[in-house]
Each structure stands twice: as structure tokens, then as C-alpha cells.
Amino acid sequence: MANEQGTSGMKQPVSRASFGNRIGVIAVAAGSAIGLGNIWKFPYITGENGGAAFIIVYLACITVIGLPVLMSEFIIGRRGQRNVIGSYLSLSTKRSPWAFGGFIALFGSATILSFYAVVAGWSLEYIVKAATNSFAGKSPDEVGAMFGSFMSSPVKPIFWQLVFMSLTAGVICAGVKRGIEAFSKIMMPVLLFIILLLCVRSLTLPGSEAGVAFLFKPDFSKLTAAGVLTALGHAFFTLSIGAGTMITYGSYIKKKDNLGSIAVQVAFADTVIALLAGLAIFPAVFAFGVEPGAGPGLVFVTLPNIFAQMPGGFFFCIIFFILIAVAALTSSISMLEVGVAYVSEDLGIGRTKATLLLTFLISVVGIFCSLSFGPLKEYTFFGKNIFDLADFAVSNISLPFGGLAAVLFVAWSLGKDKVKDELSSGGVFFVNYITLFMFTAKYLTPIGIGIVFLHSLKVF
Ligand code: PHE
Numbered sequence: 001m002a003n004e005q006g007t008s009g010m011k012q013p014v015s016r017a018s019f020g021n022r023i024g025v026i027a028v029a030a031g032s033a034i035g036l037g038n039i040w041k042f043p044y045i046t047g048e049n050g051g052a053a054f055i056i057v058y059l060a061c062i063t064v065i066g067l068p069v070l071m072s073e074f075i076i077g078r079r080g081q082r083n084v085i086g087s088y089l090s091l092s093t094k095r096s097p098w099a100f101g102g103f104i105a106l107f108g109s110a111t112i113l114s115f116y117a118v119v120a121g122w123s124l125e126y127i128v129k130a131a132t133n134s135f136a137g138k139s140p141d142e143v144g145a146m147f148g149s150f151m152s153s154p155v156k157p158i159f160w161q162l163v164f165m166s167l168t169a170g171v172i173c174a175g176v177k178r179g180i181e182a183f184s185k186i187m188m189p190v191l192l193f194i195i196l197l198l199c200v201r202s203l204t205l206p207g208s209e210a211g212v213a214f215l216f217k218p219d220f221s222k223l224t225a226a227g228v229l230t231a232l233g234h235a236f237f238t239l240s241i242g243a244g245t246m247i248t249y250g251s252y253i254k255k256k257d258n259l260g261s262i263a264v265q266v267a268f269a270d271t272v273i274a275l276l277a278g279l280a281i282f283p284a285v286f287a288f289g290v291e292p293g294a295g296p297g298l299v300f301v302t303l304p305n306i307f308a309q310m311p312g313g314f315f316f317c318i319i320f321f322i323l324i325a326v327a328a329l330t331s332s333i334s335m336l337e338v339g340v341a342y343v344s345e346d347l348g349i350g351r352t353k354a355t356l357l358l359t360f361l362i363s364v365v366g367i368f369c370s371l372s373f374g375p376l377k378e379y380t381f382f383g384k385n386i387f388d389l390a391d392f393a394v395s396n397i398s399l400p401f402g403g404l405a406a407v408l409f410v411a412w413s414l415g416k417d418k419v420k421d422e423l424s425s426g427g428v429f430f431v432n433y434i435t436l437f438m439f440t441a442k443y444l445t446p447i448g449i450g451i452v453f454l455h456s457l458k459v460f
Helices: 020-033 038-047 052-078 085-093 099-131 140-152 156-174 175-205 209-216 225-238 244-248 261-285 297-309 314-344 351-371 386-414 416-422 434-459
Strands: none
Touching: 020 175, 020 244, 020 261, 020 314, 020 386, 038 099, 038 225, 038 261, 038 297, 038 314, 052 085, 052 209, 052 225, 052 244, 052 261, 052 416, 052 434, 085 099, 085 175, 085 297, 085 314, 085 386, 099 140, 099 156, 099 209, 099 244, 099 297, 099 314, 099 351, 099 386, 140 156, 140 297, 156 175, 156 225, 156 351, 175 261, 175 314, 209 261, 209 351, 225 314, 225 434, 244 314, 261 297, 261 416, 297 314, 314 351, 386 416, 386 434
16 A cells, blocks of 8 residues: 655655545445434424425535535545645645645644534433433423433433544544444445334325425425525535545545546435435424424434434334434544544544544534533533534535635646545546536635635624
8 A cells, every 4th residue: 555646845754544445435434424414413403494495405406516516626636645634735845835725624623622522412312312212201392302411411321422532532533444444344334224114114105295395395485595505504514524534535536446436436325315314303393293494403303303203213213313323423533533534644643542642632622512402501611512512613614614625726726737636536537527527626626615605704
């Protein structure tokens, strides 16, 4: 796995890890993309924004903004052959200002992980709650109160957050191929199997058709400008772009793999899983006559209620929370790897030490995020608690900015010839979409991202 890239004058790593085969690459990248964003966030923002019409806008955002950024990040990583910051530097000059894009992305991945692990920790607690039949015989209000008192308590959520962080660190310590790739290759089929099983259960409930119509019959009168911006922001989050993840993973993709087709397959898989999550949730929500726009509590309050009432619900509730935990773990490892690759390559700290150090720092920030639902509730900034502030700073500022840097760098600095060379793997693959790609990356995608930015400024 020697590094065969001719990069310009940067310190060269002696050997660099790489993913094994193409299936491995897709499992790993799709594993990063598919996460809480698909199974927790997508269903509730779809519910809040009126269903099918929102989904259409979201699909447009994935195509026009998400895909070009994803491809740009893969290009930077594979051509740069270094971590998120090093890749920018090795493709430009030693002190290039583009490296700032890498720093923003690094900040983003670490910040997301801090609050992501909190929600993922909730799902671990809920696996236990489901397995001990804690929702049986409870009224919807009681299930709601149970969630409220759990998430605001000082100890339990932090315990689970730390368990989750330890699992993440364990996979990262095992390495790129034997940890990240091997784990994702096993977990992604498990995830697909569970979600299909849940879809079958949900779709066979009497009265489920209304949920299917909600997802697939557009009613544009329900779509607001804020909904469009939510869709745009979510396209970044769900594809794991703007956070350096796909640059780092791109650096482990072998030269012979077709980057364009991998990017399309990853975006496609991510979208399919989000829709399947919708199909697992909304038909059941409608079959039981529950309000679809429940917001963040949809998964932790509405669903346990529904499971408690449906045939086989005990079993389906357990596997549902296992699904969330698995999806979150294949994403969290990708966030941690961004920092670990940087610290171990550029700061000369060994991989295991780097993992422990970052896990510690990120967990500390995460503890504050968790406490912001309880003891630290009073501490608000710009009207947001610590958790919401972290989420806002990342989703509305650092991800769009990190993505913008990637796409601008590729389109305007790297230039068409090098981009074509990379996408075609040195002329092996036919890249008939190069003109379309360059045009989109130069103009359409940056304009789209600019709109998200302007929106976040207005919010300030
Ligand atoms: N894409 C992940 C999800 O949908 C979240 C994520 C964002 C992962 C950024 C890595 C980087 O849950």
C-alpha cells in the first residue's frame, strides 16, 4: 500500500492505509452517510415540512449540491493522499489559504461527533428500555415524560454517550482496513435487513396507505421557504460532506476505483435508506392516527408508543433502536477518523494515542451538550442551549463552508484537466460528464451553498 501519488513537495507518508475492494469502499462511505440523519432527522423534518413536496426539494438539493461536493471531496482526498488539511496543502502550496477549508472541516467533524454521540447514546438506553418492555401499558404522555426525564437527567445519558464514544474509538483503534472497513462491511447489510423488516411490518398495518401517500403525494402548498433551506442544510449533513469525512475516506480509495460512480452509488444508497426509514415510520404513524410533525421526539416518543400498540411491537421496537445505534456508529467512526488521521499524520502522535486523545476531548464537549438538556439548561447563547448551538454552528455554518471550500478548490484551483485525470483514474474510465460537472461545481453548487449562508446570517 505504498503511496504512489506524485504530490508537490509535501512530506510523504511512508505507507498509507487503503480500503480493500470496491464493496468495502461503498460500505464505508455509505456507512458514514447513513446515520442519525437518515433515520432520526430525515423522517421528522419531512413530517414537519409536509411530506412529499419537501422530499422533492431535498432530492434536487442532493443532486445539484450534495453530489458535486461529495465528488469534490473524494477528488481532493484521493489526489492529495493525506488527511483533510494535508490533502489541501499537498495539492496547492505549503502555506495555501485553502488549508483553512480543511480546518473548518476538522472543526465540523469534531463538533458533530460531540453532540451526535449524545443522541446515539439515547438509542443505546432505548435498546435496553425496549428489551425490558418499559413502554408496555404506558400512556403517550407517560412515554413522553419518560424521555423528558431521561434526557435531562445528569448521569445516565452521559454514561451512554461515553459507552458510544468508546465503541467508536474501539473501531478506529483497530485501523482503517481491519477496523473501519471490516466493521462497515458487516454492519451495513445488517442495517439494510433491519430496515426492510421494519418496512414490511409498517406497510402491512391496516390504514398504512395514508402514510405512503404522505411520503409520495406532493402537496406544494405545505412547502415553505424555511422548508427549502432545511432541505439544503440536510443534504450536507446526510451525505457527510463539509466535515472532511469524505476527503479523509477519499484518501483511502485506491487509484483504480471509479470515483464518480462510487459517489453516485453512495448518494443513491443514502437517499434510498432515508426513504425506507420514512416508509418504516410514517405508515405506522398514520395507521395509529398519530401526528406526523412531532419533531425530534418522533423517534423517541411517538414510535415507542406506536410499537407498544402494534402486534409484534416488542420485537420491532428493540430492532428499531438497534438500527439507530448501528447506523450512528458507522457514521461516528467516520467523524473520529478525520481528526485521528490529521493528528497521527501531521502531529506525529501514534494512531492509538491520537484516538484516545481526541475521544477524550470530544467526549468532554459532548458532556456539556448532554447536560444542556438538564442541569445546564439555563446557559443559552443566541437563545440556544449548548446542544442546539453546536448543531446550529455545524449544520448552518461549518458544513456549508467546508463544502464550499471543497467544491471551489476543485473547480477553480485544481482545474478541469486534473479533475478529469482523477475522475477517470488516469484515463481508465470515460468521464463524459466532465463539462457538466465543472459547470455545476463552478457555479450552481456555490450559488446554492451561498443561499444557505445568507439564510444563516439572517437568523443571526
Ligand atoms: N451523514 C451522517 C448522518 O446522516 C452524519 C455525518 C455528518 C457524518 C458529517 C459524518 C460527517 O447521520
